[in-house]
Amino acid sequence: MKRMAKPSIPERSSDPRIDVSLTVNGETIHRAVSVRMLLSDFLRHELGLTGTHVGCEHGVCGCCTVLIDGKAGRSCLTLAVQANGTEIRTIESVAEADGTLHPIQQAFKECHALQCGYCTPGMVMNILARFEEPYPLDLSDAGVRDMLSGNLCRCTGYINIIAAVRRAAELLGRT
Amino acid sequence: MSTRTFGARIERNIDPKLLRGEGAFVDDIPLTGVLHSAFLRSPHARAGIKRLDAAAARRHPGVVAVYTCDDIGALDMAMPLLIPHPCMTDPQTQRPLARGDVHYVGQTIAMVVAVDRYTAEDAASLIEVDYEPLPVEMDLEKALQTGAPPVHPKVPNNLAAHFVQTCGTPDEAFARAEHITKIKVQVDRSTAAPMECRSIAANWDAVSGELTVWDGTQAPISVRGGLASVFQLDEDKVRVIAPDVGGGFGQKVLFFYPDELLVPMAAMQLGRPVKYIEDRRENFIGSSQERTQIHVIELAALKTGEVIGLRDIFLHDTGAFIPYGIAVAQVASTSIAGPYRIPNIFVEFKAVYTPTVQVTPYRGCGRPQACFAIERAMDQLASELGLDRFEVRRRNFVTEKEFPYPREGLLFADGLKVTLDSGQYAKALGMAAAELGAADFPAEQAKALAEGRYLGLGLACYVEGTGLGPYEGGHVKIHPITGKVYVNTGLTSQGQGHDTVFAQIVADQLGVRPEDVIVVEGDTKAFDWGVATFASRAAVVSGNAIHKTAMVVRQKTLLAAANMLEVNIDDVELRDSAAWVKGSNRFVPLAAVATASNPLRYAFNEAAQAATQFAPASKHDGPPLAEGEAPGLEATEYFSPSQSTWAYGVHGAIVEVDPGLCTVKIRKYVCIHDCGNMINPTIVEGQVLGGIAQGIGGALYERLDYQPDGNLANASLMDFLMPYATEIPNISVLHLETPSPLNPLGVKGVGEAGCIAVGAVVASGVEDALRALGPITFRHVPLTPSMISDALEQIGH
Numbered sequence: 002m003k004r005m006a007k008p009s010i011p012e013r014s015s016d017p018r019i020d021v022s023l024t025v026n027g028e029t030i031h032r033a034v035s036v037r038m039l040l041s042d043f044l045r046h047e048l049g050l051t052g053t054h055v056g057c058e059h060g061v062c063g064c065c066t067v068l069i070d071g072k073a074g075r076s077c078l079t080l081a082v083q084a085n086g087t088e089i090r091t092i093e094s095v096a097e098a099d100g101t102l103h104p105i106q107q108a109f110k111e112c113h114a115l116q117c118g119y120c121t122p123g124m125v126m127n128i129l130a131r132f133e134e135p136y137p138l139d140l141s142d143a144g145v146r147d148m149l150s151g152n153l154c155r156c157t158g159y160i161n162i163i164a165a166v167r168r169a170a171e172l173l174g175r176t
Numbered sequence: 177m178s179t180r181t182f183g184a185r186i187e188r189n190i191d192p193k194l195l196r197g198e199g200a201f202v203d204d205i206p207l208t209g210v211l212h213s214a215f216l217r218s219p220h221a222r223a224g225i226k227r228l229d230a231a232a233a234r235r236h237p238g239v240v241a242v243y244t245c246d247d248i249g250a251l252d253m254a255m256p257l258l259i260p261h262p263c264m265t266d267p268q269t270q271r272p273l274a275r276g277d278v279h280y281v282g283q284t285i286a287m288v289v290a291v292d293r294y295t296a297e298d299a300a301s302l303i304e305v306d307y308e309p310l311p312v313e314m315d316l317e318k319a320l321q322t323g324a325p326p327v328h329p330k331v332p333n334n335l336a337a338h339f340v341q342t343c344g345t346p347d348e349a350f351a352r353a354e355h356i357t358k359i360k361v362q363v364d365r366s367t368a369a370p371m372e373c374r375s376i377a378a379n380w381d382a383v384s385g386e387l388t389v390w391d392g393t394q395a396p397i398s399v400r401g402g403l404a405s406v407f408q409l410d411e412d413k414v415r416v417i418a419p420d421v422g423g424g425f426g427q428k429v430l431f432f433y434p435d436e437l438l439v440p441m442a443a444m445q446l447g448r449p450v451k452y453i454e455d456r457r458e459n460f461i462g463s464s465q466e467r468t469q470i471h472v473i474e475l476a477a478l479k480t481g482e483v484i485g486l487r488d489i490f491l492h493d494t495g496a497f498i499p500y501g502i503a504v505a506q507v508a509s510t511s512i513a514g515p516y517r518i519p520n521i522f523v524e525f526k527a528v529y530t531p532t533v534q535v536t537p538y539r540g541c542g543r544p545q546a547c548f549a550i551e552r553a554m555d556q557l558a559s560e561l562g563l564d565r566f567e568v569r570r571r572n573f574v575t576e577k578e579f580p581y582p583r584e585g586l587l588f589a590d591g592l593k594v595t596l597d598s599g600q601y602a603k604a605l606g607m608a609a610a611e612l613g614a615a616d617f618p619a620e621q622a623k624a625l626a627e628g629r630y631l632g633l634g635l636a637c638y639v640e641g642t643g644l645g646p647y648e649g650g651h652v653k654i655h656p657i658t659g660k661v662y663v664n665t666g667l668t669s670q671g672q673g674h675d676t677v678f679a680q681i682v683a684d685q686l687g688v689r690p691e692d693v694i695v696v697e698g699d700t701k702a703f704d705w706g707v708a709t710f711a712s713r714a715a716v717v718s719g720n721a722i723h724k725t726a727m728v729v730r731q732k733t734l735l736a737a738a739n740m741l742e743v744n745i746d747d748v749e750l751r752d753s754a755a756w757v758k759g760s761n762r763f764v765p766l767a768a769v770a771t772a773s774n775p776l777r778y779a780f781n782e783a784a785q786a787a788t789q790f791a792p793a794s795k796h797d798g799p800p801l802a803e804g805e806a807p808g809l810e811a812t813e814y815f816s817p818s819q820s821t822w823a824y825g826v827h828g829a830i831v832e833v834d835p836g837l838c839t840v841k842i843r844k845y846v847c848i849h850d851c852g853n854m855i856n857p858t859i860v861e862g863q864v865l866g867g868i869a870q871g872i873g874g875a876l877y878e879r880l881d882y883q884p885d886g887n888l889a890n891a892s893l894m895d896f897l898m899p900y901a902t903e904i905p906n907i908s909v910l911h912l913e914t915p916s917p918l919n920p921l922g923v924k925g926v927g928e929a930g931c932i933a934v935g936a937v938v939a940s941g942v943e944d945a946l947r948a949l950g951p952i953t954f955r956h957v958p959l960t961p962s963m964i965s966d967a968l969e970q971i972g973h
Contacts, residue, residue, distance in 0.1 A: 010211070010448065014238040014295045037294060051204035052197015054422070056371045057456040061893040064371060092197035106195040110187055113858045116866060117671030118194030119201065119371040119422030142906070149901035153893065155371050155423050156671045157862060158869030158930075159901040 021085040025050070026094035034081040041065045043081035044091060052092035052122050056153070063152035066123035066130075067091050073130035073151075092122035095129065104172035105129055105165075114165035116156030124152045128166060138175050140167055181680040182921075185858040186690050188676045190669075199420040202375035202390045207449035210377065211240055213439060214296035215452075216286040216303045217461065218278035221531035221886020222310035222325065225276060225285070232302040233288055238295035240446060242303070243287045243438060245275040251441055255432050256402065259501030263339040264527075268328050269499045270534065272434040278307075279327055279496035280531050281887050282461025284434040289442050289450055312531045312886045316470060316491050319528050327496055327529035336494050337502050337527035341509055343585040344520035346476075349485025353476035357557040361955040363545045363935065365468045365493065365880040366873070368538045369898055370670070372422020373459040376435050377451035378443035388415045389440055392422070394429040395708030397666050400700045402431050403440060411704070418698035424670035425539040425870070427464050429710045430499060460891035465880060466504060466538035468493035471549040473512075475557050476520070481568040483557070485520040488512050488549060492542075494527045495534040502527055503589045504535060507641070508542030510586045510594050514550045515601045515639050515824050516572040521583065531886045537710065539870060541589075543640055543932045551636040551936035552955055555943070565635055565940075566609055573601040580917075589711070590644040592819045598914045599824050604848040605637065607910055608826040611846045617830070624832075625948055631843070634829045634941025636933040639822050642851075642925025643716025643918075647816035648706045650722030652682060652729045654809040656774060657781070659753050659767030661686055661693045665718040666706015668698035672863065672927065674714055677855040678722050681921070685726035686733065687750030688766065705814070712823070712925025715855060720919045721815035728811035733766065736773045736809065740764050766809075774807040775800035821916040823924040825849040827868075827933040831941035835949065835968055838961035840876060840942055842905040850912040852924035860926050861909050867930020868907055873899045874931065875938035879958045935959075949973050 016035035023030055025048060034043055039058070044050045044067070053076055056064035060078040067076045068090040095103045102110065105128050115121040131148050132138065139147070145163045154162065170176050193199060230242040245252045254269045274285045286303050290296035311325040318324055319334045327334055350356065375392040387409060393399050396416040404411045421428065435452040443450040454463065469492050476485030492505040502525075509523040558568040574581045574596055581596040588594050609615070617633050624631045651664040663678055679693035696702045706718070730750065737755030738745040741764060749758050756763040768783045775794075776787040785791060794800070801807060830844040847864060854860045877897035881889040890896045915922030935957040942959060946952050950971035956963060 010209075010240050010446075011238055011291055014291050016294065035294070045203070049206065050197075051201075052199070054201070054372070055203075056373075056422075057893045059456065059892055059894060062371065062456075096196045100192070100196065102192060102195060106192075109195055110191040113188065113862050115191060115194060115671075116673070116862055117371065117421065117423045118190070118199050121194055122197045125195065146901040151900075153371065153898055153900060155369060155425070155870070155898070156866045158865035158867075158907070159899075159904045160865050160907055161862060163901060 019082050021082055023084050023086060024088040026090060036082055038081045039077055040079040040081050040084050041076035044076060050091050050093050054119050054122055056120065061153070062120070063127060064120050064123040066126045066152070068126060068130055071133065073127045092126060095125060105132065105169040108165040108169035108172055112161045112165040112168055114157060114161040120152060120154045124154065124162060127152055128169065132173065132175065138170055140170055140176065181683045181690050182855055183853070184680065184856065186676055186680055186856055188673045189679060189691055190673065190675050201372055201420045201422055202377055202392045203451070203453045205377060205390055205419065207377060207379060210449040210451055211289050211291065211446065212293040212296050213287050213289045213442065213450060213452045214293060214300045215284045216300045218274065218281055218283040218285055220278055220307050220309050221281050221312045222327065223278050223307040224310065225274060225278065225305060226308050227306040229304040230286060233299040236299040236302055238291040239288060239299045240291070241289045241442060242299065243273065245271065245273040248273060248438065248441065251406065251437050255499065257501065258499050259503055261501045263502060264337040264498065266331055267336065267498050268331065270497045272437050280533055282533060287438050289446065314530060314882055314884055314886060316468060316493050316528055316530065319530055320526065327531050331529060334529040335526060336498050336529050339502060340524040341586050342522050343583045346485045346487055346520040346522035349520035350476040350487065353484060354479045355477045355561060356474055357477065357553055357560055358474040359553050359556050359955055360470065360472045361549050361552050362470045363467050363548055363957055365465055365882070366538065366878045367460065367465045367880060368425035368427035369459065370423030370425055370427060373454035373456060374428060374433065374463055375453045376439045377449060378440040379449040380444040380447065382447060386413050386415065387440055387444065388417070390417050390419055391436060392428060393418050393431065394424045394668055394670065394710055395431060396668060396698055396700055397704055397706050398708055399431045399436060400704065406437060415701045418668040421668060421670040426537040426541065426710060428670070429708055430464050430536045433463065456893060457891050460896065461533060461888055464536040465495065465533050466535050467545065467874070469508060469545040471545065473549045473553045475553050477557055479561065481557065481561055481563045481571050483516060483518050483572050486513055486518045487522045489524045492525050492527045493530050493535060495530060495532045497534040498527065499534060500536040504537055504542040507589045508546040510588050511543045511546040511639060511641065512550055513583065514547065515574060515599065515637050517574050518572065521586065532882055539867065539928050540931045541711065541928065543638065543928065544871070544874065544935055547636060547638045547932050548936045548957065552939060555940050566605060566614065569605060569637060570602055575602070576600055588641050588820050590820060594641065595819055596639065596822045597916055597918050599822070599850060600912055600914050601637070601824060604824070604826045604850060604912055607848045608828045608846055611908055611910060612828045612830065612844065630833045630835060630945040630948065632831050632833065632941040632943065632945025634831060634937040634944065636936035636940060637826045638932040639824045640712065640925070640929055640932060641820035642712035642823050643817055643821045644711045644713050645717065645817050646707065647814050648718040648721045649703065649812060649814045650718060650725040651703055651812045652722065652725045652810065654686065654729065654733065654766050654770040656767060656770040659765055659770065661688055663693055663695045663722060664703035665697050665722060666703055667709045667714050667718050669709065672714060673859045677715060677859060678719065680855055681719055681723050682726045685730045688753045692753060712927040712929070715923050716821060716919060716925050717815055717817060719855065719923055720921050721813055723921050724813040724815060725811050728813060729809055732811065733769055733809050737764055737769050740769060740772055770809045773809050815919070818918060821852070821918045821924045823851045823926065823929055825929060825933065827937045829937050829941050831938065831945055833942055833945040833964065835946065835973065838964035840938065840959065845905050845907045847907060847909045848912065849909060849929060850914050851926040851929065852916040853913055853922040854911065855923065857911065863926045864909050864930040865907055867928060868934055869899055869904050871931035871934025872904060875935040875957050875959060877958055
């Protein structure tokens with residue numbers, strides 16, 4: 002096999018860049034980002050917040066769900082430049098600083114609500130958003146399924162995730 | 177610590193890190209200066225490539241390299257045939273980059289490496305290709321006919337393999353049959369669709385001459401061997417790491433996918449780390465699929481319903497290539513008689529090339545198809561003989577006193593004999609009937625019908641050959657600093673919780689908590705003997721290897737501790753991470769035993785002082801390490817199964833069909849399951865529930881929609897209908913535990929179990945629900961609303 006001379010490789014693409022300022026997990030971030038960079042790529046590859054996963058890049062699977070100004074949003078359908086001025090929260094902000102799990106995370110662990118764990122951060126962020134809404138939770142069979150209906154999981158068959166939502170409600174006194 | 181952890185519902189060790197977002201999947205691993213790649217893929221199912229010009233792509237700013245088949249030197253070759261079998265004629269495997277011809281939509285033609293994925297994709301679209309499209313035949317049956325357009329010009333009639341297996345004397349059985357039931361069934365193409373698509377990154381260290389590859393694979397050791405061979409490197413100079421992997425379900429056990437060769441090659445050539453992260457569309461048009469089979473199955477029966485013979489002739493779609501040999505079809509053909517005695521079997525298949533993504537095992541691996549064929553046939557037989565569906569099965573089950581029950585003449589996918597080893601089939605059926613409320617169901621069904629609601633009961637039984645060889649190993653070591661126990665095996669985990677179940681096995685032997693057992697797998701530098709995670713084999717093969725190893729380490733520990741405590745070995749017990757003199761409060765921590773078992777020159781801590789040369793306990797009458805002894809508390813053992821061990825189960829459901837909307841709702845789903853002794857029932861249930869959900873997808877929703885021109889019309893999660901939480905009913909899982917006689921732990925595999933029977937259950941239930949409207953049969957899954965609509969139309973409804 003021919004071994005190439007080490008080429009001079011540019012640092013980054015020649016895409017036009019725009020300055021953005023946003024808050025991510027409580028920290029203010031200023032960055033020049035490619036105008037077409039997805040928020041998911043920005044969080045993962047520019048900020049190193051790799052807990053946000055990417056499962057389809059067309060807004061169906063929910064793996065990339067983060068909180069944008071408190072609402073669950075698909076970071077794969079959001080451009081980083083659109084997030085200018087917003088407050089973003091990712092899975093990395095959910096547990097306590099010493100690693101103690103949030104009650105939703107604790108419930109997932111107790112109920113075996115994850116297997117490979119790839120969809121899990123998106124699930125947790127989506128559930129967190131719903132728990133933070135100022136409305137009563139619908140914990141009926143149909144209600145919990147509806148709550149989860151924007152997130153695909155290929156491992157668990159959902160039953161244990163449904164149980165985890167109810168357990169989290171219990172732990173948070175929301176029943 | 178006296179409680180046995182084997183069999184306990186222990187929470188998983190791995191969960192906290194995954195829940196905090198601290199998992200490290202391939203694309204999460206930071207690599208300084210990493211370059212990204214993208215592929216140009218064929219838009220045609222069959223075409224000749226007349227011209228390929230990558231000049232504009234190469235000039236594109238930010239592009240580092242563009243590779244076509246002319247630029248990859250020795251890698252421009254047909255990739256390995258992984259599982260050879262004599263029944264294949266001229267087996268075809270893919271080339272990393274197409275040369276001359278393309279054989280399916282999505283086949284890789286060129287690879288671009290650039291500063292980021294965005295740029296790489298831009299450049300891939302600048303590659304100019306002139307195609308000469310060729311005709312295709314997408315229909316499996318027509319593809320075999322003379323004159324059908326060939327997927328490979330040198331393979332006549334698209335016949336990839338032809339194989340017959342016989343058990344007993346089937347012709348004689350059919351000759352004396354009092355009744356013959358014959359049906360034709362079909363299962364359509366699906367895909368594993370793991371939530372993490374495939375992914376690979378590579379780094380070449382030119383100074384040490386070491387290639388490191390992070391591969392979201394189920395088979396790092398096998399990939400390591402393959403890469404070392406292709407690149408002519410010593411195996412020790414190639415390190416393959418399967419880090420956290422986001423689901424596999426069989427799709428990630430093939431090697432090589434083109435990227436698995438080309439990304440390491442590019443990293444070696446360019447002197448920079450290179451990665452390829454498959455996107456969802458690429459997963460649909462580039463990564464292995466499975467399922468399409470068409471069976472014509474005949475049962476030779478007596479009037480009593482006893483089945484004395486089975487004849488099954490089926491077509492198996494292998495896609496454009498056959499790298500995995502006939503494994504899927506062979507598993508289907510050896511599972512065809514299910515849990516039934518049926519002593520005389522003739523099973524024949526033809527594997528057929530079609531211009532589609534190649535077929536390799538997807539969770540179930542031929543078993544769902546075999547189950548669908550035999551179970552639909554059993555229902556039909558019951559109907560034709562006027563017997564109850566439960567009863568006809570009960571009359572044919574292999575009974576407990578008949579085990580081991582061999583099927584002479586049938587060889588399983590491991591090349592070893594099919595022998596059902598243990599089970600309580602009739603008991604499982606009884607439990608299913610009770611849990612379903614089968615006795616009361618006819619009244620419930622009649623009552624619903626009176627209200628205009630169509631309820632049906634679906635039923636299916638299955639067997640699953642699990643725990644295939646050839647072997648796996650286990651390495652166990654008690655750590656001298658912390659007393660924690662390190663365990664290695666040659667597998668990988670994609671969510672199965674190996675780090676917990678293997679920890680449970682070891683914890684019992686060494687008297688430590690499962691959370692103090694650190695299981696490291698998926699890294700060839702940690703342990704590099706073994707095969708891979710597939711075929712429901714981890715608990716059986718690695719589990720028993722680790723168990724054997726832990727017993728050796730236990731013995732070493734007891735002996736060393738007895739010396740330290742100056743008591744007889746029989747007076748020592750291991751618990752709470754220490755060795756205790758039974759019935760006393762004298763103990764020595766495992767860390768200290770491990771330290772003392774390693775003669776030291778230098779003291780690195782207090783415990784270590786006791787192991788140095790002038791310490792009171794040191795020997796002074798010979799070598800510190802006696803001849804034949806090894807330092808530390810450590811061992812490596814292997815387990816190689818004599819044959820597969822057969823798990824089984826019975827599934828049933830109550831479904832409701834709306835003949836107006838042609839929709840199906842599963843009102844109740846019951847699974848009776850037996851995988852031998854359960855190491856962790858919570859994890860077993862997780863595997864079963866996940867499998868059932870995948871089975872429900874395959875039964876009602878998931879079908880890859882290849883168009884007549886070979887394009888895949890639903891290559892996205894928007895269009896390929898995977899179940900959400902809204903599609904999965906509550907499921908009741910009940911266990912039986914019939915130990916396997918074939919391994920020390922008495923375990924059987926469980927990974928694939930859940931998905932096997934679901935298609936048959938759903939079709940059985942829908943048929944039962946609509947029986948009141950007329951004689952309708954459903955022998956094709958996924959069972960879509962259009963199929964129900966067509967069937968109702970045919971009976972004039």
